[in-house]
Amino acid sequence: MERRPIGITVSRQIMDSQRMHPGATGELSGLLSELIVAAKVISAEVNMAGLADILGVSGKTNIQGEQVQKLDEFANNTIIRRMARCGYICVMTSEEEDDIIPVKEGYEGKYTLAFDPLDGSSNIDVNVNVGTIFSIHRRASQWRKGSREDLLKRGRDQVAAGYIIYGSSTIMVYTVGEGVHGFTLDPSVGEFFLSHPDIKMPEESKYISVNEGNHRYWSDEMRQYIDYLRQEDKASGRPYSARYIGSLVADFHRNLITGGIFLYPSDSKNPDKPHGKLRLLYEASPLAMIAEQAGGRAITDEGRTILDIEPGDLHQRVPLIIGSKIAVDEAEKFLLGL
Numbered sequence: 001m002e003r004r005p006i007g008i009t010v011s012r013q014i015m016d017s018q019r020m021h022p023g024a025t026g027e028l029s030g031l032l033s034e035l036i037v038a039a040k041v042i043s044a045e046v047n048m049a050g051l052a053d054i055l056g057v058s059g060k061t062n063i064q065g066e067q068v069q070k071l072d073e074f075a076n077n078t079i080i081r082r083m084a085r086c087g088y089i090c091v092m093t094s095e096e097e098d099d100i101i102p103v104k105e106g107y108e109g110k111y112t113l114a115f116d117p118l119d120g121s122s123n124i125d126v127n128v129n130v131g132t133i134f135s136i137h138r139r140a141s142q143w144r145k146g147s148r149e150d151l152l153k154r155g156r157d158q159v160a161a162g163y164i165i166y167g168s169s170t171i172m173v174y175t176v177g178e179g180v181h182g183f184t185l186d187p188s189v190g191e192f193f194l195s196h197p198d199i200k201m202p203e204e205s206k207y208i209s210v211n212e213g214n215h216r217y218w219s220d221e222m223r224q225y226i227d228y229l230r231q232e233d234k235a236s237g238r239p240y241s242a243r244y245i246g247s248l249v250a251d252f253h254r255n256l257i258t259g260g261i262f263l264y265p266s267d268s269k270n271p272d273k274p275h276g277k278l279r280l281l282y283e284a285s286p287l288a289m290i291a292e293q294a295g296g297r298a299i300t301d302e303g304r305t306i307l308d309i310e311p312g313d314l315h316q317r318v319p320l321i322i323g324s325k326i327a328v329d330e331a332e333k334f335l336l337g338l
Helices: 010-019 027-047 070-083 121-126 212-217 220-230 248-258 280-293 325-336
Strands: 057-061 067-069 089-094 111-119 130-138 160-166 170-175 180-186 191-196 207-210 260-264 297-299 320-323
Touching: 010 027, 010 180, 010 191, 027 070, 027 111, 027 130, 027 160, 027 170, 070 089, 070 111, 070 121, 070 130, 089 280, 111 121, 111 280, 121 130, 130 248, 130 280, 160 248, 160 280, 170 191, 170 248, 170 280, 207 220, 207 248, 212 220, 220 325, 248 260, 248 280, 248 320, 260 325, 280 297, 280 320, 297 325, 320 325
Parallel strands: 089 111, 207 260
Antiparallel strands: 057 067, 111 130, 130 160, 160 170, 170 180, 180 191, 260 320, 297 320
16 A cells, blocks of 8 residues: 655644744744644534534524524534633634633633634535634733733734635645645544645636625626626636635635635625625634735725724624735726726
């Protein structure tokens, strides 16, 4: 039998990155390692979802007014339990929780964690890719216990961001501000191995990912842009191929690797959600950091850079246009009438 090649593990990559910074204490490395353990637990449960009683809704509703899936609740609880005693963070916030999540007293650290425990959870029952998204900041206050203010920080100030996508294989993609790397979980040994080193998002787009069912609720500028992408023009690579999974982390991952643009703009469909449905802290900011580190861009449909937005609320929503640089530049020109 042919032996498997021994590759670089995510733990080794994190430690090597730490060695490049002599003053580093190792706390960020420890925090990422704890998140990786939580991801392995969630991955194992996702792979067993069809055989265990964790499909369907839990009967609870989250702060967004959305039905909480059983597996979503499991992922949320797994991360909270793992991170509350890790000793590296002072406070957490989750898309599924109304308020901030304190850590166990005596285990306070110097970082904060914001996470979407299972993005795309509405697709769980039909076996579509889902994922965990996370964002890490340094605490702002000097108080031992973390506060809401420690979490309400710009995406530009993130020290790390990433996601774990659970699909045909489990892949972790993360950045600490020095490029983007992807690791695939080998279930036979329970370890993530480097599979996508130094990811660079293609500048030009092949795919467009957008829910065209909301077409009539968009602004005139957004409808004109989408109609423009449907027109045939070989010189500019149009029309783009439509690829929309309905799971942000899955759509973003495909576009990160192959080139594409994802859009969830403002719409008038729901008066309670005039800025779309995506959350700044848990989805837009961490993916925007990854996109920029990989050579892409992330903006709102008003041309604001996602990473420069000052959050005013834990569950703030923002329009999101993210993906290949040339494609986002082009969208920006349409939306701003340039």
